[in-house]
Amino acid sequence: MSSSYDLLPCGAYVTVNYTRHYIHCVDTTAHTTIIGTSSRTVLKQTFENTGPSNIDELRYLFPLYDGVSVVAFRCTVGDRVIEGVVEERAKAKATYEAAKKAGETAGLMEQSLSAADTFTTLIGNVPKGCKVFVDITYLGELEHDAEVDGIRFTIPIQIASRYGSGQDGSWTKASNVHGSNFSVTVDVEMPTGSAITRVQSPSHPIAVSIGHTSKDPEANQTFQRATATLSLGTSSLEADFVLNIVATNLGEPSALLETHPTINNHRALMTTLVPKFSLPAQTPxxxxxxxxxxxxxxxxxxxxxxxxxxxxxxxxxxxxxxxxxxxxxxxxxxxxxxxxxxxxxxxxxxxxxxxxxxxxxxxxxxxxxxxxxxxxxxxxxxxxxxxxxxxxxxxxxxxxxxxxxxxxxxxxxxxxxxxxxxxxxxxxxxxxxxxxxxxxxxxxxxxxxxxxxxxxxxLFPHVTDYRLDIDYPKCQRCGDDFELVEKPGAPKSEDLIDKPTISLFQKDLKEEDPHSPPTTSTKPLPDVQPPRNIQVPGIIPPLFPFSRTNVYMLLSNACPHVMPKSVFLRGTCSAGPLELEIPITVLDDKATTIHQLAARTEMKELEEGRGWVATAKVGNQTIKAKYPSQYDDIVEREGVRIGTTFHVSGKWCSFVAVEKRNDGDKNMTDLPPDYEEVVNVFQSSGQVLPLAASIPQTYSLPRTGAGQPPRGGGQLSMNTMSDGANTAHCSAPLRTMMLFEGNWRWTLALEEVLGIKAGAAKAAAPGHADDVVATACAVAYFKTKLMKNKEAWELIVEKAEGWLAAQGEDVAALEKAVQALF
Incomplete structure (x- = not known):
């Protein structure tokens, strides 16, 4: 595999005589709306052809955060606006090339075949002196950041174009990069019952306003809303932009059912799993x-x-x-x-x-x-x-x-x-x-x-048989309980049906023509139907306490009048059976957000060799075993079906945008609903969309009731950037002095960190061995002085208390005896 040194710098460029000449990026703006733990970002970039001639093809290489769902693509060249639609990759490329050859304005956005977080946009036929506006909209799940116990949102480093010489030294720097603008606005809205307590960035100084969003600055102040902004006088960031949001009540499991606005009776279920349970640790x-x-x-x-x-x-x-x-x-x-x-x-x-x-x-x-x-x-x-x-x-x-x-x-x-x-x-x-x-x-x-x-x-025990069961009420029309999961039916293979027998001795066959001409068409793929209900991911991954995981279900249009009541998560481990019931909230308004998040997740599954196709059987054989020579094509066909159905790009399907012709065959499409609809959907439900991209920066608020406005009604704002690692972590010296078994010994360094003398400690707990007292004092110091950082030292303390117990000590009594020293 190639090393990181082979990666290409991002930016917009034209290639002349095998040399890249970068095009000036006039402006870059990113506007993100975070609802609970999901995000929708509209990335707008403006490029300008300041050269003396027209550009046949402008290329733009850029990264996006892994797993995001690109759901809209628009290009504006001069006064021409073209909207993208999702097509199979080769077909989209052919459509683009045909339009470009005809002299029309055209756009194509493709995912790299080698790295799923790298994309290329091509713009054909850009006139000289013309500005090009590229708008990309994508959805994302926000992931959990364990350091701050919050959600993390990231804009990758090179969305703001970086220019520089490449490995071969043939790429030229753009002379007019400086002076370009880059700005980020992130509006945060939490559901009813949740209050924002911190908004922070470990990467950049940001301005934070608590109480409202940029879309509605005059709205009533509430801790459910916040806005963070970043504005730089350059289009070249030196590090990923990272934002952390900490809010109350984001750790609750939830299940949301969404109905698609245009696909008849199609529904999608998103279940957010946040296990909170303890099992005996393993020693692996x-x-x-x-x-x-x-x-x-x-x-x-x-x-x-x-x-x-x-x-x-x-x-x-x-x-x-x-x-x-x-x-x-x-x-x-x-x-x-x-x-x-x-x-x-x-x-x-x-x-x-x-x-x-x-x-x-x-x-x-x-x-x-x-x-x-x-x-x-x-x-x-x-x-x-x-x-x-x-x-x-x-x-x-x-x-x-x-x-x-x-x-x-x-x-x-x-x-x-x-x-x-x-x-x-x-x-x-x-x-x-x-x-x-x-x-x-x-x-x-x-x-x-x-x-x-x-x-x-x-160290958490392995549980490998998690499953989701949906509880449906009895369906009177169907006469039976609604079935959750169906295996794909047997393929309608017609390989050997009604085909004439070929004689092994044909009198009319001439010697100079020993074989028939090759067929002009490829072998048709077997008709393997997808299951009515597709769970994504197909196999629920290991779940870990306090770590969010989303599981989706794309439900068929069978029995749309039957509304599921709840979801059961079940599994087994050496300690016994596991179970969690999660009530389902049916969203009032039709939308595409959950469908598109589920579709992109399923496409990732297929791209990485998983998904329903990998486990489904035809008869008693897996699809791969029955059709080994066609298996990759079957997987690709399913990826294209998912992408084009739900308007999401991926490895096998791309966005293509060409000018609308008079006959109306290209290229306007129904765009996803405005995000305001999605905001209303999730705000009215009081539920949260889970998972995404995360990291730290800190802004703390006084703890008033959830959703209560700040006193005096004024907005809370500040410029903030987290201290990051520059804030010395007090537990580090103690951790360094701990021996492998989990105990400490008295040294001058330990006395200095604890702020007490060994003699005073021994007097507080007489009759105990020196290292027992030293260990008890270290544990007491953690628990009294460093409670804010408990998650950073809890394994250390568990290890120490285990050592004390192994020495036959009454751990609780011993800790109580020395606590007064701190």
């Missing part, structure tokens, strides 16, 4: 796979910091190993070693020498080698720490999925993206293929809580 094998390629030079310190937190928080009894990779890879030990003071010291010394000196970013082999070296009598938890930007990501994901499937769920892989220009499709793809979770840490951003949360997830 844990392998850390660390990116030490040259591109990590600015982030290797953050990687080392994350590893130190991981290592100190490991529980006694696990096996662990560390792998470094770049162009090549190496493991600290041939096989994982038992966690002990000696192995902890060796590992700590090893990572302290880490530098970004291992060349390119080749992660396929080290991840596969970690799978091959694992202990087969233990579950394996793999952490991939990388800033990696690689092409051919599907190849990596396919390998990971194969090993995870073959292990019957014994392997899980977690992704931690480190740095300001991480490929979101890579890190999220690693987590999807590996059944883990993904988190991101920007340069100099605090990470303690999210690292501990990821480790806690890895």
């Amino acid at each position: 094998e844990i392998v850390f796979i660390c990116d030490r390629s040259g591109s990590m030079i600015d982030t290797i310190t953050d990687l080392i910091s994350a590893l130190k937190i991981f290592l100190k928080s490991l529980p006694v009894g696990v096996e662990f190993n560390i792998c470094s990779f770049g162009t090549n890879f190496s493991f600290l030990w041939p096989t994982s070693q038992t966690y002990s003071q000696a192995t902890l010291d060796e590992a700590t010394e090893h990572i302290s020498r880490f530098t970004a000196n291992m060349g390119g970013t080749e992660m396929y082999q080290p991840i596969e080698e970690a799978f091959k070296r694992r202990y087969h009598d233990l579950n394996l938890e793999v952490f991939v720490l990388t800033d990696g930007n690689i092409w051919d990501q599907d190849e990596l994901f396919a390998m990971m999925s194969k090993h995870v499937d073959n292990s019957k769920g014994a392997i899980r892989v977690f992704g931690l993206g480190v740095g300001s220009d991480v490929s979101t499709s890579l890190v999220h793809g690693i987590a999807r293929a590996g059944g883990g979770i993904a988190q991101f840490v920007n340069n100099n951003e605090k990470m303690d809580k999210k690292v501990v949360r990821m480790l806690r997830a890895a």
Whole structure:
């Protein structure tokens, strides 16, 4: 696989004699509306052809956050406005080329075949002196940020065009980049019963107003609304724009049923799963796979910091190993070693020498080698720490999925993206293929809580049989209970039906014509019908406490009069059966948001080798086993069907926009409903749309009642940028001094951190061993002085209390005895 050094700089350009000449970006604006935990962004960019001649084709390369659903594409060239429609990829390309050849204005937007978060827009026939306006609208699920316990929204670094020389030095810088404008506005609206407590950015200084949105600044002030703005005098950002929103009551599970406005009786269900339960922790094998390629030079310190937190928080009894990779890879030990003071010291010394000196970013082999070296009598938890930007990501994901499937769920892989220009499709793809979770840490951003949360997830027992059951009322018209899931029916294969027998001896066949001419048409694909109800993802991934997961259901139009009542999430583990019932809220207004989020998620499943096609059977065979030579085409056909039906682009279908002709055959289409409709839908329901892109910045409010306006009725505003990692985390010195078993010993450094002398502590708890008292004091210090950062040290304290209990101590009584010292 290619390394991150092969990635191309983003921007709009024309190619002349194999050299890229970048076009001036006059203006970039992004307006995002966040409703609960979903987002809708309208990205507007203006380019200008200041050259002396017309441009035959303008290309624009840019990234979007992994998993977003691009639902609208519009180009304005001069006074001509063209709207995009979704077509099969090759057909869209042909439509675009035909229009361009005819001298018409045309536009095409395609997803990269190698990286799902990279897109290319082509604009054909741009007159000299003309401005080009490109509008792209996309939906996204906002993901959970464990560091702030909130939602994270990200605009990738190179949406604001970056210009510079490439690997071969042949690309020219645009001379008039400076002076261009970049602005971001994010309006946040929370449902009834939820109040915004913080809006922050770890990446940029922002202006925050609590109480209203930019769309309606005169509305009554309420803590359900907020606006964050960023305005820069350049179109080149130096880091991803990241916004964190913390609000009350976002951790509740929910289920929303939406009816499509144009597809007759078609409904989509979105279930947000936020498990809150505890099970006994496991002691697995844990392998850390660390990116030490040259591109990590600015982030290797953050990687080392994350590893130190991981290592100190490991529980006694696990096996662990560390792998470094770049162009090549190496493991600290041939096989994982038992966690002990000696192995902890060796590992700590090893990572302290880490530098970004291992060349390119080749992660396929080290991840596969970690799978091959694992202990087969233990579950394996793999952490991939990388800033990696690689092409051919599907190849990596396919390998990971194969090993995870073959292990019957014994392997899980977690992704931690480190740095300001991480490929979101890579890190999220690693987590999807590996059944883990993904988190991101920007340069100099605090990470303690999210690292501990990821480790806690890895120690959570494996549950591999989650399923969703929908509870329907009895359907009198149908005479039976409504059926939830149907397997696809047998294909209507006509391969051998009513075909004439071919004689093996044909008297009229001439010697010079020994065979028939080749057929001019390809073999038709078998008619494999999709199931009436499609669950997305088809196999519910592992769920982790306090981490949101969305599961969708695209429901058929059968029995539309029957409204489901609730959803049951069920599973089993060694501790017993698991169950959660979630009531379903039926949305009053018809809309497309849930349908399009579900459609894009299903397309991602298909693109990465999963989805219903991968598991469905024809007779007693899987589709792949029955039609191996046509399987990839069947999968692509289903991806195209989903994309064109729900107006969502992806790997196999693109947006194409050409001028409307007099005969009306091209190219206006019904656009998705205005987002105001979606706002009304989710505000009236009092429910929340879950998941998306996340990270920190902090703005705190006094805790009044949910939705109450600030006193005096005035808006609350401020310029804010979070302290990030510059805020020294008080738990770090204590964590460093802790021994591998979870205990502390009296030293001058420990006395200095705790602010007490060993003699005073021993007097408060007489009759106990010195290290027992030291450990009890450290635990008491965490609990009394550092409660605000509990999530960052809770595994440390659990480990320490376990050590105290193993010494035969009454832990609660001992902690109470020393608490008065703090």
